[in-house]
Amino acid sequence: MMKKYGPAALIVLFLFGLWELVSRIINLPFIFPPPSGVAVRFWELKETLVLDHLPSTLAIILLGLAISIVLGVSLAVWMVMSETAERAFYPLVISSQMIPTIALAPIFIMFFGYGIWSKVVVTVLITFFPITVNTFDGLKSSSRELRELMLTMGGTKKDIFFKVQVPSAKPHFFSGLKVAVTLSVIGAAIGEWLGAQSGLGYFSRRMMTQFDGAAVFAPIVLLSVVGIALFLIVKIMESKSMKWRKLK
């Protein structure tokens, strides 16, 4: 463990040290607080952050991810099943990435108001793409020889889908989900900047207007923890559902 992650940990320690040092030299804690200052402020704010603001951000992230998974996987399956659907949607899904989705966020605040749904929509918009495209590519990646072998054994289209295509798609789906999970934290935070009454992103931005640098950083620490935790959960789910992969 130490051997594997040791170098990375050293770099992180070094960077934090450097930050602490530079921050103390500049000595403008309200705009450039040192890590120690952030830690102290985090401790002071822990109840507000964890009990008031974390739940609303977490709700946006989880709802957004859930909707993205349902919609993305359904669309991917549909595109695999029907060539017409593939021709109709695949180019749209790809080119939708040319639109700066984040820049559209204000429109969604206008449409859906200051409640949770405007933020959920932003989260869905940016997590939908990696899930859909990865699942679709995964379903398509199944080996032709294996599908043909299933046919020679009398397998139906349904058998091939569930016994060959779905298992082949799993690793791709999980890679998509890992990307989506990190993006979902960004989506939720940005959504909250633009219009919200609670949430870690909202809190961070409100503290900016008050020139409380350490309190701007404190919720970001928590957002990072959320992102890392979600990522690890996906990783655990991945290795649990694909035991065979560890053997390689």
Added chain:
Amino acid sequence: MREAVLEFRDVSFSYSGKKPILDQFHLTVHDREFVTIIGASGSGKSTLFRLITGLEQEEAGTIRLNGEAVQSRHGRTGYMPQQDLLMPWRTVLQNAAVPLELAGMKKKEAVEKMTPLLTEFGLSGTEHKYPSELSGGMRQRVSFLRSILTGSNILLLDEPFSALDAITRLSMQEWLLDQWEKREKTILFITHDVNEALFLSDRIFVFQDTPVQSLQEVVVPLERPRTLRAMNDPAVLEMKDRLIDQLRGRGTVR
């Protein structure tokens, strides 16, 4: 003569738009025969298997399996491909059980049916291992077991041992002959290895220039059971030279 289990009658076939591979082609294979088809790579010998398994449809003529010319030949033969094509996400037991699963057999029943077979195939103890944990020879055994479990009397083996090392290949060949006799199956075997063809088969068909009308047939002059020593018989050695010449395109068998 035993009854014919596989017949090609006047079969013509070409991949769409390309030069024909079979032209009014004839072939008859009898029950419990071991027949090998040899030919250079790319000669179209795998196309024969694609037609028999129903992955391709003949353009003209009829293909009969066990005396019947059926519409869909899917699920009527046991096919063992060149690469083992085991599913990496399934254990040995789950991989071999695929044909039983497709036939709708209950899991418990399938396990009961397979347990003695796994032992007989030298696979006991590996039931819950994944293919990546097995050697090449073992994987081919699982693949062969899977083709046996289709329950079909006709087995199609497409260069199944070509990826194995020489020693493993020899023992797999002996093992295959043993299984073939025990299970009373008809085997069609594709290879480009003349030695392998001579050691295994009753008859050898040489797949040469397309379009093919009929294959040149060679009857192997060896008794069964066979040993590797019998391969040094002068008649076999002479036949081997002729086959090699023919595969190189200087055929004199005609």
